[in-house]
Amino acid sequence: MEFKEVVGRRRSxxxxxxxxxxxxxxxxxxxxxxxxASCAVNAHWLRAIVVERDKIPAEKxxxxxxxxxxxxxxxxxxxxYFFCDLxxxxxxxxxxxxELVDVGALAPTHSWSQKFVDxxxxxxxxxxxxxxxxxxxxAAMADCxxxxxxxxxxxxxxxxxxxxxxxxxxxxxxxxxxxEEWVSLWVMLVGYPAESWExxxxxxxxxxxxxxxxxxxxxxxxxxxxVVEKLKASKMITRPAPIPERKQEILQxxxxxxxxx
Amino acid sequence: MNEEQxxxxxxxxxxxEESATVRSWVDGxxxxxxxxxxxxxxxxxxxxxxxxxxxxxxxxxxAECVREVEGGKRIxxxxxxxxxxxxDEFEASLDGDARTQARxxxxxxxxxxxxxxxxxxxxxx
Numbered sequence: 001m002e003f004k005e006v007v008g009r010r011r012s013x014x015x016x017x018x019x020x021x022x023x024x025x026x027x028x029x030x031x032x033x034x035x036x037a038s039c040a041v042n043a044h045w046l047r048a049i050v051v052e053r054d055k056i057p058a059e060k061x062x063x064x065x066x067x068x069x070x071x072x073x074x075x076x077x078x079x080x081y082f083f084c085d086l087x088x089x090x091x092x093x094x095x096x097x098x099e100l101v102d103v104g105a106l107a108p109t110h111s112w113s114q115k116f117v118d119x120x121x122x123x124x125x126x127x128x129x130x131x132x133x134x135x136x137x138x139a140a141m142a143d144c145x146x147x148x149x150x151x152x153x154x155x156x157x158x159x160x161x162x163x164x165x166x167x168x169x170x171x172x173x174x175x176x177x178x179x180e181e182w183v184s185l186w187v188m189l190v191g192y193p194a195e196s197w198e199x200x201x202x203x204x205x206x207x208x209x210x211x212x213x214x215x216x217x218x219x220x221x222x223x224x225x226x227v228v229e230k231l232k233a234s235k236m237i238t239r240p241a242p243i244p245e246r247k248q249e250i251l252q253x254x255x256x257x258x259x260x261x
Numbered sequence: 262m263n264e265e266q267x268x269x270x271x272x273x274x275x276x277x278e279e280s281a282t283v284r285s286w287v288d289g290x291x292x293x294x295x296x297x298x299x300x301x302x303x304x305x306x307x308x309x310x311x312x313x314x315x316x317x318x319x320x321x322x323x324a325e326c327v328r329e330v331e332g333g334k335r336i337x338x339x340x341x342x343x344x345x346x347x348x349d350e351f352e353a354s355l356d357g358d359a360r361t362q363a364r365x366x367x368x369x370x371x372x373x374x375x376x377x378x379x380x381x382x383x384x385x386x
Contacts, residue, residue, distance in 0.1 A: 067341070067379050067381065068379065068381075070381040071381040071382070247293075247294060247295065251294065258360055258363045258364060258367065259367065259382070260367035260368075260370035260371045260374060260380070260381075260382060261290070261293075261294070261298075261367070261371055
């Protein structure tokens with residue numbers, strides 16, 4: 001699938017085929033894609049634990065359910081729990097940043113050198129950053145979010161459906177016994193969609209000009225309608241919700257999966 | 262169920278229709294799906310059956326699940342969990358296969374949902 005179409009087809013899928021297994025290869029593709037996300041100082045904070053719903057003991061699965069996500073956890077055959085490993089920066093001490101210098105991704109043309117990383121970046125920026133939890137969390141989480149978004153898009157490119165949910169962080173850490181410095185982030189539920197790919201249509205979004213600006217925060221970035229038309233042609237902007245057949249689709253799904261209405 | 266029980270159930274169902282939370286439920290279904298479900302009377306009878314099990318009327322069930330605080334309503338977690346478990350118990354007490362039982366449980370969940378009480382069931386059959 002072309003990139004723009006993948007973006008255009010991504011939805012938070014909440015109806016999965018509960019008994020249709022997901023190929024292990026596709027899960028690996030999702031993880032490989034997350035690993036290639038952009039990442040500040042090449043630290044790679046994101047960790048993932050993949051769980052096959054039918055292989056996790058029932059009592060653990062029940063512990064992981066939140067009131068809002070219980071149903072989707074039951075429906076999705078694969079759950080990927082994402083964590084942020086806050087211990088990584090102190091563990092690698094700038095070594096992965098140094099790798100970027102070694103391979104020429106960071107070059108003296110932009111003032112980068114081994115000495116700069118060893119004597120300045122790690123001891124004077126990265127290490128102190130880890131002691132300011134608020135700032136550190138914001139930086140680390142932003143990178144985790146980017147990697148998770150890559151993972152989401154990969155799922156759709158593989159013909160799967162997926163959505164991110166927020167699990168109970170304390171219980172998630174307890175169930176998986178992860179280190180103290182891992183922060184529980186999201187669970188990505190993965191499976192074959194039981195709903196149509198449109199899943200009710202592209203979700204409503206705030207107006208473009210309310211979100212993006214040009215030069216200063218008072219000047220909306222002008223949206224060029226010809227670009228919008230091109231994006232429609234390339235299937236990135238798709239039929240917006242609500243679509244007329246959605247209610248009937250939900251009724252049929254509720255009937256088939258025996259869900260409340 | 263004998264004729265007397267059916268008649269009593271229908272009478273109770275008629276009374277339930279008058280309660281505020283049942284009216285909210287019916288209105289919610291109508292708003293969500295564009296029309297009132299054709300089997301609404303049967304649904305209300307199922308709710309009446311559940312009410313007998315928990316020995317509460319519909320308004321009391323919802324009132325128990327909610328508390329008023331400054332700035333709005335809050336759902337009582339323990340009560341929500343209690344009724345979730347009671348719905349499971351209700352399903353198990355019914356005749357029929359798991360799917361049929363879950364269908365009746367889902368009627369009660371629907372009543373809770375359309376009264377603003379978050380209530381998910383498991384997946385069955």
